[in-house]
Amino acid sequence: MYVIGALLIYLALAKNFEPALLMPMGFGAILVNLPLSGVLDQTMEGVGEVKGIVQWLYEVGIEASEALPLLLFVGIGAMIDFGPLLSNPKVMLFGGAAQFGIFFTVMLAVVFGFDLRDAASIGIIGAADGPTSILVANIFKSNYLGAIAVAAYSYMALVPIIQPFCIKLVTTKKERRIRMPYNPKSVSRTTRILFPILVTVVAGLIAPASVGLVGLLMFGNLLRECLRLDSLAQTAQSVLANLITIFLGITIAFKMTAENFVTVETLIILVLGLVAFMIDTIGGVLFAKLMNLFLKKDKKINPMIGAAGISAFPMSARVVQKLALKEDNQNHLLMHAVGANVSGQIGSVIAGGIILALVPGML
Amino acid sequence: MPQLLWTIHMADFWNSLKLMGLGMLGILVVMALIMAIIAVLNKATKPKKEEDGSASK
Numbered sequence: 001m002y003v004i005g006a007l008l009i010y011l012a013l014a015k016n017f018e019p020a021l022l023m024p025m026g027f028g029a030i031l032v033n034l035p036l037s038g039v040l041d042q043t044m045e046g047v048g049e050v051k052g053i054v055q056w057l058y059e060v061g062i063e064a065s066e067a068l069p070l071l072l073f074v075g076i077g078a079m080i081d082f083g084p085l086l087s088n089p090k091v092m093l094f095g096g097a098a099q100f101g102i103f104f105t106v107m108l109a110v111v112f113g114f115d116l117r118d119a120a121s122i123g124i125i126g127a128a129d130g131p132t133s134i135l136v137a138n139i140f141k142s143n144y145l146g147a148i149a150v151a152a153y154s155y156m157a158l159v160p161i162i163q164p165f166c167i168k169l170v171t172t173k174k175e176r177r178i179r180m181p182y183n184p185k186s187v188s189r190t191t192r193i194l195f196p197i198l199v200t201v202v203a204g205l206i207a208p209a210s211v212g213l214v215g216l217l218m219f220g221n222l223l224r225e226c227l228r229l230d231s232l233a234q235t236a237q238s239v240l241a242n243l244i245t246i247f248l249g250i251t252i253a254f255k256m257t258a259e260n261f262v263t264v265e266t267l268i269i270l271v272l273g274l275v276a277f278m279i280d281t282i283g284g285v286l287f288a289k290l291m292n293l294f295l296k297k298d299k300k301i302n303p304m305i306g307a308a309g310i311s312a313f314p315m316s317a318r319v320v321q322k323l324a325l326k327e328d329n330q331n332h333l334l335m336h337a338v339g340a341n342v343s344g345q346i347g348s349v350i351a352g353g354i355i356l357a358l359v360p361g362m363l
Numbered sequence: 364m365p366q367l368l369w370t371i372h373m374a375d376f377w378n379s380l381k382l383m384g385l386g387m388l389g390i391l392v393v394m395a396l397i398m399a400i401i402a403v404l405n406k407a408t409k410p411k412k413e414e415d416g417s418a419s420k
Binding site for chain 2: 343
């Protein structure tokens with residue numbers, strides 16, 4: 001585990017792979033695997049049980065309440081500008097279609113022999129959303145939380161490599177050159193304020209289990225959009241998000257003890273996580289191609305926009321913009337892709353809520 | 364600890380297919396609803412156009 005910890009630190013610092021999460025996870029992996037590590041609960045002779053800080057953080061911040069991943073959503077919500085989505089709502093559907101990788105991977109994980117509870121926890125790696133993955137895996141009491149978190153954050157860092165390959169696999173050069181003029185409509189402040197409230201209500205009524213996820217994401221966004229609480233919004237998107245990020249990585253490391261992590265299952269989970277990201281991308285692109293069958297010639301969508309429907313923000317939108325410019329240096333798709341990308345943020349938490357709602361009834 | 368890998372539980376497999384169908388349907392329905400909400404919000408909160416000359420006197 002020391003080597004794995006060092007590798008995670010190397011990837012974070014030397015290769016810039018999600019350094020804010022992978023560095024604390026790598027360091028935490030070393031901490032929890034030291035013999036008789038004081039960061040884990042230990043029994044001392046003559047004293048009895050002594051609490052360890054990492055285990056305590058895990059038990060209180062994740063296991064007991066899922067507080068750490070949920071509170072991080074307040075910060076994420078405060079960071080997101082839903083403007084590009086509100087001015088071009090049809091890209092909303094891509095945020096749903098690009099979650100297909102989650103459900104496909106659940107099925108694949110079952111084929112590999114995982115039970116449905118663990119398979120659902122593994123599939124949610126495809127949400128491309130670390131806190132959602134951690135939350136779902138924890139609620140389902142998966143044994144693989146450490147591997148799931150490592151896969152979720154590693155592949156998010158690899159989006160610029162994974163997505164272009166998948167997009168090229170299912171599109172032609174001609175399709176990648178489709179131009180989409182961007183004519184944003186103005187979005188009123190009332191719409192910006194009502195949007196997070198109404199989305200929470202709709203998602204909560206349809207998938208009550210998603211209220212924690214969607215509700216806190218939208219609460220953070222409401223702080224941002226109301227324009228009356230700038231100081232709170234700034235704190236949420238900087239101080240709060242940074243504080244939780246520091247402790248989330250090192251807390252997850254509690255599940256990275258050698259007996260939990262150095263297993264064949266971890267390797268399979270890493271492969272399944274990669275598949276989830278790939279199928280998400282392909283699902284989004286194919287959905288855009290399907291929509292094109294029903295659209296007039298001058299209204300066609302560049303199918304690459306579908307790939308931006310995953311939650312990895314803003315990497316995915318940037319990947320699409322870069323690919324579009326590579327094919328045609330006058331084709332600017334960034335704002336369309338950003339709209340699909342923020343809809344992916346909503347889609348991923350709703351997918352998490354739907355899985356939390358449906359899977360218990362199937363166990 | 365985990366069960367033996369490569370042992371497919373058919374009940375779980377059928378449930379995973381059901382989850383795929385219901386999950387994708389559910390998520391697309393929610394997204395379509397949100398899309399409709401955005402359209403209604405944009406329409407309801409759109410700044411009103413100037414009335415014609417006679418009305419704006």
